[in-house]
Amino acid sequence: MNNVAEAIADQILVTPSLVRGEGQMIVRLKPEVLDGSEIHLSSESGTLAVEIVPSTQNAAKLATEAMPRLETALAEHVATFRQVSVSVRKGKVNETV
16 A cells, blocks of 8 residues: 555656746556546645546445555655645546545
8 A cells, every 4th residue: 555655656747837936737646556537637826636536336445544654755755845735536537526
């Protein structure tokens, strides 16, 4: 489980425009990584918000369990933000909440 959080954090590349709070990004994972879930990133006022949008119940469970480690790994990996916030969306990819 620890490897999942670190692998996700290592794959997220933050562009300078996102650091300046000018953008957002969606990362669609490969089917073998969290069952093809999506990761939505946005930046506002020095905070990087990361929302995991699970594609399956199992992916939601894994993401929820990994959330604290992912938040820590991202904060270390992307030090240009004052705060990193990670959440898991209730619902699934392509499902409105």
